Amino acid sequence: MTTNIRYKSRIPVKTEDSAEEKQYVGFATLPNQVHRKSVKKGFDFTLMVAGESGMGKSTLVNSLFLTDLYKDRKLLNAEERINQTVEIIKHTVDIEEKGVKLKLTIVDTPGFGDAVNNNECWKPITDYIDQQFEQYFRDESGLNRKNIQDNRVHCCLYFIPPFGHGLRPVDVEFMKALHEKVNIIPLIAKADCLTPNEIKKLKDRIREEIDKFGIKVYQFPECDSDEDEEFKQLDKELKECTPFAVIGSNTVVEARGQRVRGRLYPWGIVEVENQSHCDFVKLRNMLIRSHMHDLKDVTCDVHYENYRAQCIQEMTSKLAQDNRMESPIPILPLSTPDAETEKLIKMKDEELKRMQEMLNKMQQQMHDKD
Amino acid sequence: MQSFVAEPDELEWPHSSQGNEEKRNLSLGGHVGFDSLPDQLVSKSVTQGFCFNILCVGETGIGKSTLMNTLFNTMFENEEASHYQNGVYLRPRTYDLQESNVHLKLTIVDTVGFGDQINKEDSYKPIVDYIDTQFENYLQEELKIKRSLFNYHDTRIHICLYFIAPTGHSLKSLDLVTMKKLDSKVNIIPIIAKADTISKSELHKFKIKIMSELVSNGVQIYQFPTDDEAVSEINASMNAHLPFAVVGSVEEVKVGNKTVRARQYPWGVVQVENESHCDFVKLREMLIRVNMEDLREQTHARHYELYRRCKLEEMGFKDTDPDSQPFSLQETYEAKRKEFLGDLQRKEEEMRQMFVNKVKETESELKEKERELHDKFEQLKRMHQEEKRKVEEKRRDLEEEMNAFNRKKVAAETLSLSQPLKKDKDKKK
Numbered sequence: 001m002t003t004n005i006r007y008k009s010r011i012p013v014k015t016e017d018s019a020e021e022k023q024y025v026g027f028a029t030l031p032n033q034v035h036r037k038s039v040k041k042g043f044d045f046t047l048m049v050a051g052e053s054g055m056g057k058s059t060l061v062n063s064l065f066l067t068d069l070y071k072d073r074k075l076l077n078a079e080e081r082i083n084q085t086v087e088i089i090k091h092t093v094d095i096e097e098k099g100v101k102l103k104l105t106i107v108d109t110p111g112f113g114d115a116v117n118n119n120e121c122w123k124p125i126t127d128y129i130d131q132q133f134e135q136y137f138r139d140e141s142g143l144n145r146k147n148i149q150d151n152r153v154h155c156c157l158y159f160i161p162p163f164g165h166g167l168r169p170v171d172v173e174f175m176k177a178l179h180e181k182v183n184i185i186p187l188i189a190k191a192d193c194l195t196p197n198e199i200k201k202l203k204d205r206i207r208e209e210i211d212k213f214g215i216k217v218y219q220f221p222e223c224d225s226d227e228d229e230e231f232k233q234l235d236k237e238l239k240e241c242t243p244f245a246v247i248g249s250n251t252v253v254e255a256r257g258q259r260v261r262g263r264l265y266p267w268g269i270v271e272v273e274n275q276s277h278c279d280f281v282k283l284r285n286m287l288i289r290s291h292m293h294d295l296k297d298v299t300c301d302v303h304y305e306n307y308r309a310q311c312i313q314e315m316t317s318k319l320a321q322d323n324r325m326e327s328p329i330p331i332l333p334l335s336t337p338d339a340e341t342e343k344l345i346k347m348k349d350e351e352l353k354r355m356q357e358m359l360n361k362m363q364q365q366m367h368d369k370d
Numbered sequence: 371m372q373s374f375v376a377e378p379d380e381l382e383w384p385h386s387s388q389g390n391e392e393k394r395n396l397s398l399g400g401h402v403g404f405d406s407l408p409d410q411l412v413s414k415s416v417t418q419g420f421c422f423n424i425l426c427v428g429e430t431g432i433g434k435s436t437l438m439n440t441l442f443n444t445m446f447e448n449e450e451a452s453h454y455q456n457g458v459y460l461r462p463r464t465y466d467l468q469e470s471n472v473h474l475k476l477t478i479v480d481t482v483g484f485g486d487q488i489n490k491e492d493s494y495k496p497i498v499d500y501i502d503t504q505f506e507n508y509l510q511e512e513l514k515i516k517r518s519l520f521n522y523h524d525t526r527i528h529i530c531l532y533f534i535a536p537t538g539h540s541l542k543s544l545d546l547v548t549m550k551k552l553d554s555k556v557n558i559i560p561i562i563a564k565a566d567t568i569s570k571s572e573l574h575k576f577k578i579k580i581m582s583e584l585v586s587n588g589v590q591i592y593q594f595p596t597d598d599e600a601v602s603e604i605n606a607s608m609n610a611h612l613p614f615a616v617v618g619s620v621e622e623v624k625v626g627n628k629t630v631r632a633r634q635y636p637w638g639v640v641q642v643e644n645e646s647h648c649d650f651v652k653l654r655e656m657l658i659r660v661n662m663e664d665l666r667e668q669t670h671a672r673h674y675e676l677y678r679r680c681k682l683e684e685m686g687f688k689d690t691d692p693d694s695q696p697f698s699l700q701e702t703y704e705a706k707r708k709e710f711l712g713d714l715q716r717k718e719e720e721m722r723q724m725f726v727n728k729v730k731e732t733e734s735e736l737k738e739k740e741r742e743l744h745d746k747f748e749q750l751k752r753m754h755q756e757e758k759r760k761v762e763e764k765r766r767d768l769e770e771e772m773n774a775f776n777r778k779k780v781a782a783e784t785l786s787l788s789q790p791l792k793k794d795k796d797k798k799k
Contacts, residue, residue, distance in 0.1 A: 054537020078541035078583050116543050117489045163535055163564060164431035168453045170488050193536070193567035195633055263569050266646050268638020276636050 042101035044150060045292060048182065049106065050125065050174065051159025052113040053081070055189040060157075060248035061106055063261060063272055064284055067093060068250075069106060076114075086111040086124045107153060113170055122174045129153050129181045133307040152304060155218070155287070155295045156182045159189040160243065166205040167213075175215045181303055183218035183295050185287075186210070191245035191278050192263065192270050199245050206243055217242075220286070221294055238286060244279035247272055419473035421524055422662060423504075425460075425556065426478065427497060427548065428533025429485035432563045437531075437618035438478055440631065440642060441654060442467065445620065446478065455483030458493050460500045462525075477525060485544060494548045501527055501555045505677040512678075526674060528665045529592070529657065530556045533563040534613060538572050540579045549589045555673055557592035557665055559657070560584070565615035565648050566633060566640045573615055580613055594656060595664050608656050614649035617642055 049057040053075075062068055069091050076084065089108040094101065109125055132151045139148045156178060160171055175184055188194075188202060210217060220239055249272045253262040261272040272280050287295075426434040435448040446465060462479040479500070484493060504526045511522050530552060534545060552558060560580065562568070568576060584591060591612070594605035619642050623632040631642045642650050657665075686706060 052537075053542075054535070054539040075539055077579075078543050078546040079587055082543040082547060084543070114543060116547055117491050119489050121488075161535070162567075163429060163433075164453060165450055166453060168430075168486055173488065190536075190567050192635070193564045195635055265566070265569055265638065265640075267566075267640050268635065270635075270637050274636075 039100055042103065043292075044103040044105070045296065046105040046107060046151060046153050046155075047287075048109065048125075048129075048153045048156040049159070050109045050112055050156060051189065052161065053110070055159040055161060056246075056248050057108070057157075057159055057189075059250055060159075060187075060189075060246055060280075062250055063248040063280065064287070065093075065095065065104065067095065069093065081111070081114045082116050084111040084115045086121050088124060088128045105151070112174075118170055121170075122177045125174075126177055126181060129178070130307070133181075133304055134311070136304065137308055137311060152299055153182050154299045156184050158184055158186045160186055160206065162188050162190050162194050162202065162245075166202065167209045172209070172213050172215070175210075175217070176213065179216040180306065183298055183303070184215075185218050185283075186243040187283065188243055188245040190247065192247050194245065203241075203243060203245065218295070218298070220291065238282060241279055241282055244283045246280050246283055247278040248280070416472055418520070419475060420662075421475040421477070422666070423477040423479065423525060423527050423529075425481075425497070425501075425527045425530040426533065427481045427484060427530060427552075428563060429535060430483065432533045432535060433618050434480060434531075434533055434563075436620065437533075437561075437563070437616060439620050440618040440650070441658070442476070451482050453486045455486060457487065458483045458496045460496055475523070479527065490544050493544065494551045497548070498551055498555065501552070502677065505555075505674055506681070508674065509678055509681060526669055527556050528662075528669045530558045532558055532560045534560055534580065536562055536564050536567050536576075536615075538568055538576055540576075541583050546583065546587060546589070549584070549591075550587065553590045554676065557668055557673070558589075559592050559653075560613040561653065562613050562615040564617070566617045566635075568615065577611075577613060577615070592665070592668070594661055601660055604660065605656075608652055611649060611652055614653045614656075616650045616653055617648040618650070 047061075049061060051057055058069070087110055089110060090105055091108065092103065092105045094103050096102070107128070112121055112125070115121065129152075132153060136148065136150060136152055139145065158171070158175060160167065175186070178184060186206065188199070188206070191199060194202065220235065247263065247270055249261045249263050249270075251261070251263070252259050253264045253269055254260075255262055255269045255271055260274075263270045263272075271277050275281050424438070426438065428434050430451050430453055435446065439445055439448075444465075444467070446463065459482055460479050461482050462477055464475060464477045467474045467476055481497060487493065508522070508524065508526055511517055511519065532545070532549060532552075534541060549558060549560070562573075562576065562580075565573065594601075594609050596602040596606050596609075617633065617640055619631050619633050619640075621631065621633070622629045623634050623639055623641075625632065625639055625641060630644075633640045633642075641647050645651050686702075
């Protein structure tokens with residue numbers, strides 16, 4: 001099965017030019033070395049799925065990773081769900097493909113949005129994400145850092161029901177509570193209940209509402225200017241397709257002479273991997289084949305660093321108030337800014353600014369004279 | 371004294387409701403013609419026109435308006451509802467439809483905002499209140515002295531279509547709670563909305579799950595009547611197909627050489643009126659073509675009567691008094707009125723008493739204040755007099771000083787007058 005998005009491999013080929021051999025240093029093989037080491041080390045990825053019951057989350061995860069993660073699970077019936085609280089359940093699997101090992105963790109959130117009163121039903125989820133950050137923070141600041149386990153959530157797939165006219169209040173509240181802690185990718189679930197026109201309308205509506213409410217969903221990074229046109233075109237199409245309208249399936253059906261994953265209806269067969277039927281392929285390519293590492297990077301560089309900075313600030317302000325308290329984490333001796341030094345700093349800042357302005361003015365005058 | 375021998379019939383006549391009156395079947399000698407009674411009834415009702423009220427309960431965007439448009443083959447005007455309502459409110463709309471010579475006054479009540487809030491504990495209340503209000507209006511009309519029931523626009527809800535979201539697993543908790551609150555007040559037919567998202571095998575399992583959940587929680591949904599032989603067979607088979615999985619559409623698509631109402635997908639066309647695609651035809655049959663009149667009857671005979679009984683019992687009416695003699699409404703009215711007036715009088719007394727007490731209290735308060743003020747005034751007056759006296763003393767002292775000073779001055783002057791002569795004499799020398 002050929003993929004449409006080509007992941008450009010950046011491993012250069014050594015040219016066989018004897019004249020150049022003298023000047024060839026050899027660090028062009030670095031990517032090779034990185035590749036080898038990373039294959040040896042293996043990768044890990046934590047994916048969270050959130051959304052109401054019956055949106056097809058488990059089916060989609062099974063379709064994405066082509067395994068059956070959810071054998072023998074018990075679904076609650078309506079009466080039990082009236083007062084249900086949200087649980088967090090982790091499934092971890094080790095999968096391997098062409099020598100590359102991936103430790104995949106799926107964090108499930110059963111019970112989200114199922115009770116009659118869903119006030120703050122996202123709290124257990126935000127607490128879980130913060131806990132993972134905190135644990136990583138402690139490990140990172142510890143003395144023995146050899147085997148840190150990275151349990152931080154790298155990506156959260158949020159399933160929006162296709163039955164409505166756009167985002168509902170619970171969707172908005174959930175995404176706003178989580179957009180600064182994790183990469184959110186909104187998906188339109190069960191897209192086989194919408195005709196192509198309806199899908200387009202719904203996507204536009206959702207994009208509008210995401211802007212309106214100021215929700216920061218995961219943005220694909222801009223492609224480099226040296227990529228070729230085809231790649232740029234594909235990238236642009238990908239960006240315009242969000243939120244992805246997905247369909248999942250646990251069953252294999254026969255369509256057009258092939259055996260494919262799909263859903264069998266009396267009026268036709270929906271093929272999960274057919275790009276004109278749904279955006280499943282785009283999601284898979286984006287999530288797994290091209291942007292998995294970028295998701296991890298954004299989690300490490302942005303969300304985790306925000307958490308860490310906030311944590312440290314809270315701790316130091318607490319210390320300043322109460323000097324007797326011992327911090328459980330050894331921090332470098334930061335100079336606690338007291339009021340006087342702060343004032344001095346402010347004054348100096350202002351002076352600097354004034355000087356800068358004067359300098360600019362003088363430069364301007366000189367320039368005018370010329 | 372005359373002995374009074376009573377015949378058996380006469381003894382039993384006052385209690386005819388409990389008696390066994392002998393009914394005799396007679397055979398007719400010829401064609402009388404009262405077999406036209408049903409026809410007379412029909413023509414009367416046709417001239418009167420029919421009225422039917424549907425309540426659609428379901429989440430925003432689940433397809434309620436589209437289904438109504440599809441069922442009645444008309445475009446009822448509808449704007450899309452927003453998801454951000456603060457609460458649930460009901461929107462009734464009345465339309466006049468006509469088919470051949472039958473007039474139908476159709477009222478469609480929509481639940482706007484249902485299922486959108488984060489806290490849905492009170493979502494069912496506006497719906498229950500609306501249904502009760504319609505019953506109450508009818509009851510009021512019935513209890514009037516001068517009433518015109520035949521002219522009355524009956525707004526009682528005859529059928530509640532409950533739209534279930536096609537998750538494929540089971541009912542949502544909100545669905546269960548709401549249906550339980552509604553099942554004793556209105557005929558409920560649950561339907562699975564947007565059924566083109568569930569495959570056949572999943573649908574079968576889903577239907578079984580829903581029905582078993584309804585049964586195990588004691589929710590009574592409307593059962594199509596099987597006592598009338600003409601329709602019992604079809605009704606019985608339809609009962610087994612509940613809840614109906616429907617698809618609605620007002621768009622027309624060309625299939626083969628016909629244009630049908632359908633939804634066009636890249637992978638196929640879902641035809642609304644194709645029985646192997648969805649249960650829309652079954653719903654239309656059951657709802658409109660076969661059982662509409664039965665629904666109206668059930669609403670009046672069962673749900674309305676239940677409401678009426680509860681309401682009147684609340685007000686204190688009973689069918690039999692402690693002596694188990696049948697009570698007349700008249701007497702009950704009188705008794706109630708006396709009670710009510712007595713209550714009113716008592717309340718009036720209470721209020722009057724309270725008022726008098728309050729006045730007394732305020733009066734005493736005012737008196738207290740007045741006394742305080744008076745005391746203060748006395749005190750101030752005394753202080754003022756003290757001050758005055760002190761000032762007087764000081765003045766006297768000052769005057770004395772002044773006098774003394776004047777005397778000294780005079781003395782000094784006279785002394786100085788005699789002095790300068792001596793000085794001059796010294797100088798001249």
